[in-house]
Amino acid sequence: MTYGIEFVPGNVNVKQVVNYCKLAESKDIDYAWITNHYNNRHCYPVLTAVAQATTTLKMGPGIMNSFTDTPAGMASFACTLNEISDGRAVLGIGPGDLSTLPKLAIDPVKPVARLGEAIDQIRALCSGAEVKKSGLEFFDYDGAKLTGVTLPGKKGIPVYVGAQGPKVLELAGLKGDGALINASNPKDFAVAIPIIKAACEKVGKKGFDVGAYTALSIDQDQKKAEKAAKIVAAFIAAGSPEALLQRHGLDLANVAKIKDALARFDFGAVGGLVTEKEIAAFTICGTPDVIRQKCEDLTKAGVTQIIFGSPLGPDMTNSIRLLGKIM
Numbered sequence: 001m002t003y004g005i006e007f008v009p010g011n012v013n014v015k016q017v018v019n020y021c022k023l024a025e026s027k028d029i030d031y032a033w034i035t036n037h038y039n040n041r042h043c044y045p046v047l048t049a050v051a052q053a054t055t056t057l058k059m060g061p062g063i064m065n066s067f068t069d070t071p072a073g074m075a076s077f078a079c080t081l082n083e084i085s086d087g088r089a090v091l092g093i094g095p096g097d098l099s100t101l102p103k104l105a106i107d108p109v110k111p112v113a114r115l116g117e118a119i120d121q122i123r124a125l126c127s128g129a130e131v132k133k134s135g136l137e138f139f140d141y142d143g144a145k146l147t148g149v150t151l152p153g154k155k156g157i158p159v160y161v162g163a164q165g166p167k168v169l170e171l172a173g174l175k176g177d178g179a180l181i182n183a184s185n186p187k188d189f190a191v192a193i194p195i196i197k198a199a200c201e202k203v204g205k206k207g208f209d210v211g212a213y214t215a216l217s218i219d220q221d222q223k224k225a226e227k228a229a230k231i232v233a234a235f236i237a238a239g240s241p242e243a244l245l246q247r248h249g250l251d252l253a254n255v256a257k258i259k260d261a262l263a264r265f266d267f268g269a270v271g272g273l274v275t276e277k278e279i280a281a282f283t284i285c286g287t288p289d290v291i292r293q294k295c296e297d298l299t300k301a302g303v304t305q306i307i308f309g310s311p312l313g314p315d316m317t318n319s320i321r322l323l324g325k326i327m
């Protein structure tokens, strides 16, 4: 099992992310994933700062997308980060947040097909090839080639696909080295992993890294951990399709109330509406012993990398220290 940690450079600034990553590295956490949202600090400079302050931690966007950046831009960034970090760069890329992109006047047409082309072009550019026209729909480059950056060589840059839907999960198996699946509950991996496995078998792929991109809250006090997890569980529940809510046996009427309270920014009401069921469905939350058990359950479900995702807990430094003891 490998472990990762996620930071959202909106609620923490660059200096804090760097300090948390240094602490995570000292606790033998393997990967740092930095989220990418247009309204937050950009993940690229944050990752550069992390690379310059660490020596063993691998790091990358968790996740970028091919609507707000281009394959050439992502390839150039990934190779530059790889150069700065002496070979520790990874690249998390996904279909993009379909609810946010229209705010940027981007019509997220055919996100899956676009993502597939982007991954192919990124890999071709990172290999040093001159990428010629081949009749692609979105990124039909015409003689593009990376010439002014150190290329990663045979190893390439590991590409992790952020995926939840079945088509993107399949794409991850076909074209990715790993997946970052926004889920914390073994029930979701029981659905996702067979799709990925079938795709890997189709292309004869071995050693695929199944990442559980969890929402985690750890504290010595169970109640304090649950309190910190509630708002994240609420947002995930509110944004989840009905089928997913039913998979976890959630009360649809209660989730609708949570959604309304979030829309009114009535976070007090949200706290009263979120039950243990929403917390169990969408987060791993509790004392170190509880978290250890939840990680064992995810391992049994076939997960190979557990990413400790936001909020981490009421106190992030304390959380990282506690996580260092349970791995």
Ligand SMILES: C[C@H](OP(=O)(O)OC[C@@H](O)[C@@H](O)[C@@H](O)Cn1c2nc(=O)[nH]c(=O)c-2cc2ccc(O)cc21)C(=O)N[C@@H](CCC(=O)N[C@@H](CCC(=O)O)C(=O)O)C(=O)O
Residues within 6 Å of the ligand: 034, 035, 036, 037, 062, 063, 064, 065, 094, 095, 096, 097, 098, 100, 109, 110, 111, 112, 113, 114, 162, 163, 164, 165, 166, 167, 168, 169, 180, 181, 182, 213
């Ligand atoms: C596109 C969408 O894929 P999805 O896997 O469900 O995507 C949901 C999220 O993963 C996506 O919004 C991510 O960008 C969210 N996300 C982040 N989003 C961000 O904006 N920033 C982040 O930092 C971020 C991190 C992150 C980490 C892990 C993770 O799993 C997701 C993360 C979907 O609807 N897929 C379906 C249907 C796709 C489909 O049919 N679409 C096309 C047709 C097919 C085609 O595209 O060619 C269409 O709409 O016309 C499917 O996979 O089956």
